[in-house]
Amino acid sequence: MVSITTKQLPDGKPNFVEESLYEVHKKVHPRAVSGTFASWRWALVWITQLVYYGLCWLPWNGRQAVLFNLVERKFYIFGLVFWPQDVIFLSVLLIISAYSLFLFTAVGGRLWCGYACPQTVYTEIFTWIEQKIEGERNARIKLDAAPMSARKLWLRSAKYASWALLALWTGFTFVGYFTPIKSLWDSVWSFSLGPWETFWMFFYGAFTYLFAGHLREQVCKHMCPYARFQGVMFDPDTLTITYDTERGEPRGARRKGLDPRSIAKGECVDCGICVQVCPTGIDIRDGLQYECIGCAACIDACDQVMEKMDYPKGLIRYSTEHAIEAHWGWKEILGHVVRPRVMVYSAILGAICVAFVWGIANKASLRVDVIRDRATLAREVEGGLVENIYRLHVINVSETPHRYAISVTGLAGIDLIGDRIVEVPAAAARTLTVQVRVPPESGRKGSNQIFFDVKSLADEKVAVHEKASFLQP
Amino acid sequence: MLRILWVLWPSFVVAGIAEGIFFTVVDPQELYLFGHPVEFSKIATYSIGFFGFWAVCAASSMMTCLLQISAREVNKGIGAHGGTEGLS
Structure with a gap:
């Protein structure tokens, strides 16, 4: 998916620019990160993927517990059976999802993007595989720049093959939600898979591979409609990943243990690690940008650096515009969570949820x-x-x-x-x-x-x- | 390249939504093709339906893209070459 194109520089010399599928961009090699928020992200990866890969295998009353049987035109969700006439429930479920997204975004910014979005989750898994096979960030950059060799060929093949296997399994699981997965599994081994099942398996698998392996942050930047309008839900009391400019600037390198005030500097040591860990390759110190998916990798990374420097943590932290301006602590930030916008979203969401549960409970049999x-x-x-x-x-x-x-x-x-x-x-x-x-x-x-x-x-x-x-x- | 994806991606998303709504309301077995009942398997009908929707939506996106080209770009002939330079 990566091709090299030449672009004329003003002085006439050709400049080699890497052009990925979407736009001319610099390939992002995110550095691995550990810490509180990384653990949260991994917890969400495990929870969502255990549900996704596992739920379709769960039996219930002698059938698949969750099955959207398109041929029979019936959706089974544990004890409930939905017919096309029940489409109202699906619509209400979508409305609930939308309002939940609005509410979470108004309170905590892009929590969905940073932790639960399939794009983030699969990118996380694919990056982990890449890191296990090709090594850490620096090793990967070196490998990228190196000419083709037996070792590079082997590493690349291993990486692509592992990605492909996982993607194929993801595609198989996807189809298994629409066709009973056990019979699907049997037909894989007896080579009697229907043409359309095969097609959708590879189609979904190929897109997983492309999106999580190659496109990654570009999906968030150029393809995701939510990234474009999430700003509408933001207000000055919304929690976002924030760099404390007042505390950090002027940034600059220094010896460990030095009091920043004694050298007329802020607390940012300008190590650039926050940029290296960023999956979308931005610099959070430039302020809030729409490319920021709120994954908090830079918070974990910066906290580790602050710890090493014996500075207080939280130079980059979850904070709000108002909190940064007025130097609020957590108590004041939490005190501002309840505000008209949040109350309106919560009230609507609560009412729809109650109606939904009531409707399901009283669904005619x-x-x-x-x-x-x-x-x-x-x-x-x-x-x-x-x-x-x-x-x-x-x-x-x-x-x-x-x-x-x-x-x-x-x-x-x-x-x-x-x-x-x-x-x-x-x-x-x-x-x-x-x-x-x-x-x-x-x-x-x-x-x-x-x-x-x-x-x-x-x-x-x-x-x-x-x-x-x-x-x- | 960017322009191709501007056409294919939103139409894909909208085709998915259209597919969901259409086939919730209409049973594929109730469909007629040139006066004859549709005889494909349901999965085949759903799949073909999806690609049909995608094609129609893509045509719409394509037209939007075409009309978005400004007068200046049309005069310069950028649009004709499908290039994206100068657009961003």
Whole structure:
């Protein structure tokens, strides 16, 4: 993905610039970092990836616990089964995610980007692999610059192969959320994988490889829409990664243990480590920039340097614009968390969450659609009765099979011909045709309202009272 | 290069959203292709649908990109070569 292009410099000499897939840029070789926030990031990597790679293997009631079965058009999430009719829940879930993002951003800045975004998480994993195989930052820079040799070829192949394996596994897992993963696994080994499953596996895998291995910070800088509008959610009380300019400047190198005031300098020793660890390659000392994904790597790095210098930690720290201006401590910062913007986001989010949980808890376990037969409007049958034909679509949304009794009311002498009992397996639907007969003197000419009652024989509460119209000629 | 990704990436995202909404509402088996019911497997229909959406969205992005070229750039002929120099 990396090509070399030449660019004319003003003096006419060609200048070799590395051009990656996206733009002319300097390749970022982030230096490994350890510390409090690095541990948090790794904790999130483990949690999110254990869930992602593991959840699809979890069984539940003899099926996959979480499966978005596209062929059956049913989404299984543990005990819940969602049908296309339940799309409202998906929409509400998306709204909840959006509001959570707004709330977290208003309070803690780009917490999502820094810790939980798949782009960050996979980049973290891929960088770790790179570091294990090619060595630390300096070794990698050297290797990049070195001409091709047997060693370089071996290291590069090992790195790319490891990335590819992980990416392929990620792609396989992705498809395993849409096609039962156990049968998918079996078909991999019996070489009977469907063409589209194979395609999506490689498609998703290839994009994981490209995004986490090669594009990395460029995805955040050039492709992520959130990075562009996250600033709207920020206010002067939002926690961001901040360099304390007042304390740090004027920066400069010095011997250890020297009091910065005695040499008329700030506490920044200008070691540049904060820049080296930055996955997006920016200098946080230039102030808050949209490229900063809030990963806090520079905080960990700077704290270690401050410790070595015997200076207090926190030259780069989580702080707010107001806090830096007014020299607030944590108590004042936390005191400003509750503010109108945060309260509004929280109130809306809380209300939607309550509605969502209530909706899920009260989700109907039986659904009935009544469709009047389009071919015949009404006809006279034996005994002078008038007959209308309906198609009942009975959907058992629950996880247990049910037998339902069907009855019809609404007109004098109304009766039902055909199945009065219908058995529907768990999470399945059945369509049946029923004839409804009414004496000709019943009701008025034209459309009359009638009701279908579908009741579970096992549980009276599982019942649907559905309106329909009966046509009297 | 940047321009190609400006076209392909947003259209990919929007195609994903469109795909989700469309196939939530419409069962692939209810679709007709030139008057005949669609006979592909559901996965195939979903996949083809996605690429269809992507193509349509990409066409829209492409047009946006084309119209974004300023008069000065059109006169200089930069747009015609698809170059990005001078744009950033």
